[in-house]
Amino acid sequence: MSKYSLWTVIRNGLNGQQGWDRQWRDPEPRESYDVVIVGAGLHGLATAYYLAKNHHVRNVAVLEKGWLGGGNAGRNTTIVRSNYMMPGNRQFYEHSLKLWEGLSHDLNYNVMFSQRHHVTLLHSPAARDGAARRYNRMRLTGSDGELWDIETLRKEIPHLNYDNARFPIIGAAVQKRAGNARHDAVAWGYARGADMQGVDIIQNCEVVGVVRENGKVVSLQTTRGNIRAGKVGFAVAGNTSRLWQMAGFGGLPIETHKLQAFVSEPIKPLLDHVVVFGVGGAHFYISQSDKGGMVFGGDLDWYKSYAQRGNLPIVQDVCECATSILPCLGRVRLLRHWSGVMDMSMDGSPFICKTPLENLYLNAGWNYGGFKASPASGWFFADLIANDRPHETIQHYTLERFHRGLILDERGAGPDPKLHG
Numbered sequence: 001m002s003k004y005s006l007w008t009v010i011r012n013g014l015n016g017q018q019g020w021d022r023q024w025r026d027p028e029p030r031e032s033y034d035v036v037i038v039g040a041g042l043h044g045l046a047t048a049y050y051l052a053k054n055h056h057v058r059n060v061a062v063l064e065k066g067w068l069g070g071g072n073a074g075r076n077t078t079i080v081r082s083n084y085m086m087p088g089n090r091q092f093y094e095h096s097l098k099l100w101e102g103l104s105h106d107l108n109y110n111v112m113f114s115q116r117h118h119v120t121l122l123h124s125p126a127a128r129d130g131a132a133r134r135y136n137r138m139r140l141t142g143s144d145g146e147l148w149d150i151e152t153l154r155k156e157i158p159h160l161n162y163d164n165a166r167f168p169i170i171g172a173a174v175q176k177r178a179g180n181a182r183h184d185a186v187a188w189g190y191a192r193g194a195d196m197q198g199v200d201i202i203q204n205c206e207v208v209g210v211v212r213e214n215g216k217v218v219s220l221q222t223t224r225g226n227i228r229a230g231k232v233g234f235a236v237a238g239n240t241s242r243l244w245q246m247a248g249f250g251g252l253p254i255e256t257h258k259l260q261a262f263v264s265e266p267i268k269p270l271l272d273h274v275v276v277f278g279v280g281g282a283h284f285y286i287s288q289s290d291k292g293g294m295v296f297g298g299d300l301d302w303y304k305s306y307a308q309r310g311n312l313p314i315v316q317d318v319c320e321c322a323t324s325i326l327p328c329l330g331r332v333r334l335l336r337h338w339s340g341v342m343d344m345s346m347d348g349s350p351f352i353c354k355t356p357l358e359n360l361y362l363n364a365g366w367n368y369g370g371f372k373a374s375p376a377s378g379w380f381f382a383d384l385i386a387n388d389r390p391h392e393t394i395q396h397y398t399l400e401r402f403h404r405g406l407i408l409d410e411r412g413a414g415p416d417p418k419l420h421g
């Protein structure tokens, strides 16, 4: 497959766009692979890419029941940030942000990563103190973060509701290196990068059973036949509990919930940043896409489900948040809304870990935050699978942390998965 460069763009411009290759192959599944990853979302594809690139493990298949990037990968609101504070999360998400910063070059694919600032609005002195603690911690550990006073915020984002808000805005916590990216492009970039190194990405191939023998997975039963595997990684986000049961286990500290996203009709440039508004029960985040649509989201739908569609009360709730913080959106029409199925963990932090089966590995529990995490998740999951031991950065991302009381509750919301975003 040819690499993208200025030269290939010019050459294909001159020859009527005849010279572009397919982005990835459509192979038939083989009988056996060294590693099989289940789920061609961002985490599965990134894992396959880094297995091949960093560890030279190339006899790899990624099995996907639908089409690649058709799950949460292509449904999210694309926010990328590393403003985490807890030990473990801090290093992990900063590693991810650093990978984002070089991702388009690394993949030779424009993922449209835009470092347009992540701006969390503050509404009380207590919130400002909390943000100061978090953002100072970030600065002390090599990341960026700053607090803006109200004058700076007014200058940067003039359209917010400063004068008539139920919860007056007093400033903002800002991470300038944060922003967003084009989610499909990330999935396609990782898929292309993995395929170029020999990884088989097999779409329309649902895993329906896990065959185990002597404490190991021997093969996976799929809708396209049995596939033997030396090692198996689950990266199926909201469907993790289903796969976990197929592997013969009981419950997981994960619940599956729905999260909706929204996009408005395109409008002229209005908002240069990603803005987050969360006070008094509201939870809302918004940015403007390159095509002009306002892209936004809020809370979960508040009940467990595997359905990839959302309900009207949340539409109303999110639109109320939108107009309360940006009243000028009041007459903008909502174009589309959709939903994804989230793997919400009990403490809001993920799992990248070994399992009770010797050659089975788990990647799950991403909550609302798995888009920003996907490069580091793939990087560390590949490292775990290749070396059969966790890197020290992900040593806390185990299932055992609940047995040992070492929970990673970044939000301080307690053991209710619905409350962790």
Ligand SMILES: Cc1cc2nc3c(=O)[nH]c(=O)nc-3n(C[C@H](O)[C@H](O)[C@H](O)COP(=O)(O)OP(=O)(O)OC[C@H]3O[C@@H](n4cnc5c(N)ncnc54)[C@H](O)[C@@H]3O)c2cc1C
Pocket: 038, 039, 040, 041, 042, 043, 044, 063, 064, 065, 066, 067, 068, 069, 070, 071, 072, 073, 074, 075, 076, 077, 078, 079, 080, 205, 206, 207, 208, 235, 236, 237, 238, 239, 243, 259, 260, 261, 297, 338, 339, 340, 341, 342, 366, 367, 368, 369, 370, 371, 372, 373
């Ligand atoms: C509306 C919404 C907004 C979000 N906003 C953000 C955000 O702004 N920032 C952020 O960081 N994160 C965000 N997220 C979270 C993020 O999108 C997810 O955490 C992340 O995409 C999950 O990882 P994934 O991409 O691997 O999952 P998915 O793309 O869901 O991949 C899992 C794949 O596994 C496949 N699969 C499932 N079962 C099987 C099976 N039996 N056999 C084969 N394949 C199977 C599925 O078809 C799916 O393609 C958001 C999510 C949603 C839904």
